[in-house]
Amino acid sequence: MKIEILYSDLGYYYGDNGNVSYLLNCLKDAQVIYTDNTSIPYFVQNDDIDLVYMGSLSENKQLIAIERLSKYKDILKQRINENVIFLFTGNSLEILGKYIEDENNKIDCLGLYDFYTKRNLNSRINYLFKGKYEDIDIVGNKSQYSLIYSNDNNTFIQVDKGLGNNLEDKYEGIHDHNLFATYLLGPFLVLNPLFTQKIIKMINPNNELAYKKEIIDAYELRIKQMNNPKLDYSLHEH
Amino acid sequence: MESIKFYLGLISGKLASAYFSLRGNPNNDRPGILARKFDEDFMAKASKPEEVLLISGTNGKSSTTNIINSIYKLLDKKVACNEAGNNTFAGESWTLLQANNYFNKPIVDVVVMEADELYSRITFPQIKPTNLIITNLGRDSMFKNANPEVAYKSLDEALEKLIDTKVFLNADDPLSCFLGKNNKKIYYGVSNIIKDDANHISNDFIVCPKCFHKVIYEYHNYRHIGKFRCPNCDLKSPNIDYLCTKISDKEITISHQHHEYDFPLISNTIYNIYNQVAVIAYFMEMGYSPELIKSLLSKIKLPEIREEINTVNDLKIIRRAMKGQNASAASTVLKSLCESDKNKEIILMLDEIPDESAIETISWIWDTDFEFLNNDSIKRIIVSGKRYLDHKVRLLTANVNPKILFTVEDDEQLYQYLDTNNIEELYILYDIMALKRSKKVMNKIIDNLKDNKHEN
Known part of the structure; x- marks a missing residue:
């Protein structure tokens, strides 16, 4: 079992370290490869990788990640088609689209999927989220400067409440083969143990959730609280 | 017309302040909101005393502000200070209301203001501080602050417009120590006495901000706070003007211009020691003798809220x-x-x-x-x-x-x-x-x- 954590040296933000931490608690026997931004990703030169993860970056560091990965976008697409599991959370999702646009710049991205990102650094958007992937309730929260506008059919989560790809879209994120890309923070894998269970069992059916009872208890309580019709899904500053 | 708007803001804000004081809520910052409602440029137009000190950064603002406020009070100075920690537009405007009379004449000797780093690009050029202490930058609430680079950018933009402001920077904080390119800068820090080799689940400073190669630390005092250099491009921590070289149970020693001075220790937690070194650097730069600062610090306690x-x-x-x-x-x-x-x-x-x-x-x-x-x-x-x-x-x-x-x-x-x-x-x-x-x-x-x- 081999797990690659991509560019964590650029500093994952917004709790995304929790995705790594919980995943490694579930997959204690996994060989973990931390690839820094000056190195060639393991998945580029090797086809025996089970899962590649990348989390949220600052806007400046996101540029570095785009530049580094641009050289490998063909092999990245190939690995996706080979059913390697890829998980992108937070604004690392943006890298997979066509471009990121703000008031001053238009930054070309990898162009693997048919969406683009509009960013406004003067407006932080904070939302709770509830939706459905297959038969799994997905919960989480979003905190971002950007919205994405997608024409891509590779949708991930159907929105029930909260913010989707943008203020109108009823879908959130990208799902293609075993690539899952979502703006949901949370951290996503901790807040959604049933999804995490699905992922780790894709690697090996014998894999089990770490602290299964405790994490399911926390998940069920959260779902119950999020079903409260009075709950305001837009988040205010803390 | 401009002037009328400002005075309506000033007078109504001061009356509202008096009302809240009478109601036993003197630190309520709503009068600050009211003043800005009349005039968005209220902070720029409000008069300031000779000394206006802002304290900003992710952590340590409140403690540092309260210590400096207490010291000024011990020096019998009249101070306007947002000691309750209201540090955005409302709290900052409220502080300037306290600093002036109804005729916009300063009634205090000093303004000591805790100031939010995220909005600094808007507020600081209006306040025009004489001195600015930046404690540090680090990850904070994601809803408001996103990541530390956002606060850096705001402070950087603010300081570009404030070239006369003297800036006190934490030389051991690689996220803020390169601010103030055109300002007179005073660096403070703590030498290698903590020997922190702890692993952290999240690290705010792993790669060089210039070339993105992994940096090397000579020492860490806590989290990303310490002395670093980049082996690829030679970016490194700046030299320190006020360096804490010793910490004992009751005292800290500060080295400055080849002299060593002992001061009473206010708190033995490393993050509070950094705050204290910043306070000492500030008062020494203001011309107060180490002996006087020492006697004043012996009377200071950390605020009970902390x-x-x-x-x-x-x-x-x-x-x-x-x-x-x-x-x-x-x-x-x-x-x-x-x-x-x-x-x-x-x-x-x-x-x-x-x-x-x-x-x-x-x-x-x-x-x-x-x-x-x-x-x-x-x-x-x-x-x-x-x-x-x-x-x-x-x-x-x-x-x-x-x-x-x-x-x-x-x-x-x-x-x-x-x-x-x-x-x-x-x-x-x-x-x-x-x-x-x-x-x-x-x-x-x-x-x-x-x-x-x-x-x-």
């Missing part, structure tokens, strides 16, 4: 603020617990939202080093609050022994799990929003302990 210590039946009970939603501040507080090997019991009250009105996000707890609680000296941990089940998962993944971990939703349930036998220190770590709850819990524990002694 820390309160009581001793009952030989048990030391420490109630210490630990900002929720702020992983860098919270991790630093958790790290401070490992500095003593005394037997400890910990109560965590970290949720900001105490009821069903909203669901608090827990991203921050996964950026926070709860791993420090996996320590032999910690005999019991009790978590109380609405997100108790989320904290339980986090603490278990931090390898905290499940046998010493108790989690409850309601504070009233926590007392049944307290066991202070063989415990030397009981910590109550609380989010600022849980201040009242933490005081109530502390008082009840003290009463119970006193009752038990009485019964025995």
Whole structure:
């Protein structure tokens, strides 16, 4: 079992370290490869990788990640088609689209999927989220400067409440083969143990959730609280 | 017309301030909102005394502001200060209302203002500080601050317009020490005396901001605070003007221009030592003698909102603020617990939202080093609050022994799990929003302990 954590040296933000931490608690026997931004990703030169993860970056560091990965976008697409599991959370999702646009710049991205990102650094958007992937309730929260506008059919989560790809879209994120890309923070894998269970069992059916009872208890309580019709899904500053 | 708008803001703001003072709520900053409602440029137009000091940065603003405010008061200076910590537009305007009379003439000698770093590009050029202390930058609430680079950018833009402002920078903070390119800069720091080699789950400074290669640290004092250099492009920490070279139980030693000066220690936590070094650097630069600063510091205590210590039946009970939603501040507080090997019991009250009105996000707890609680000296941990089940998962993944971990939703349930036998220190770590709850819990524990002694 081999797990690659991509560019964590650029500093994952917004709790995304929790995705790594919980995943490694579930997959204690996994060989973990931390690839820094000056190195060639393991998945580029090797086809025996089970899962590649990348989390949220600052806007400046996101540029570095785009530049580094641009050289490998063909092999990245190939690995996706080979059913390697890829998980992108937070604004690392943006890298997979066509471009990121703000008031001053238009930054070309990898162009693997048919969406683009509009960013406004003067407006932080904070939302709770509830939706459905297959038969799994997905919960989480979003905190971002950007919205994405997608024409891509590779949708991930159907929105029930909260913010989707943008203020109108009823879908959130990208799902293609075993690539899952979502703006949901949370951290996503901790807040959604049933999804995490699905992922780790894709690697090996014998894999089990770490602290299964405790994490399911926390998940069920959260779902119950999020079903409260009075709950305001837009988040205010803390 | 412009002038009328301003004076309407000033007069109505001051009247509103007087009203809130009469109602026993003198620190209410709504008068500041009112003043800005009349005139958005209120802060720019309000008169300022000769000395206007701003204190900004992610962590340590309130403590540093309150220490400096207290020292100025001991010096018999009239000070306008937002000591309650209201540090955005409202609080800053409120402070300038206190600084002036109805004719916009300064009635204080000094303005000492805690100032939010995120809005600095808008507010600082209006306030035009003579001096600015930046404590540090680090990850903070993601909802407002996103990541530290956003605050850096705002401060950088502000300082481009404030070339006459003298800036006091933490030389050991690589995230803020390169600010103020065109300003007169004073660097403060602490030498290699802490020897922190702790691993952190999240690190705010791994790669060089110039070339993105991994940096090398000569030493860390806590988190990303320390002396670094980049082996690829030679970017490195600046030289330090005011360097803390020694820390003992009661004193710190500051080296400045080849002289060494001893000062009383206000708090032995490393993050408070950095704040204190900044305070000393500031007053020395203002021309006060080390001897005078020393005598003034001996009369200073940290504000009670941050820390309160009581001793009952030989048990030391420490109630210490630990900002929720702020992983860098919270991790630093958790790290401070490992500095003593005394037997400890910990109560965590970290949720900001105490009821069903909203669901608090827990991203921050996964950026926070709860791993420090996996320590032999910690005999019991009790978590109380609405997100108790989320904290339980986090603490278990931090390898905290499940046998010493108790989690409850309601504070009233926590007392049944307290066991202070063989415990030397009981910590109550609380989010600022849980201040009242933490005081109530502390008082009840003290009463119970006193009752038990009485019964025995």
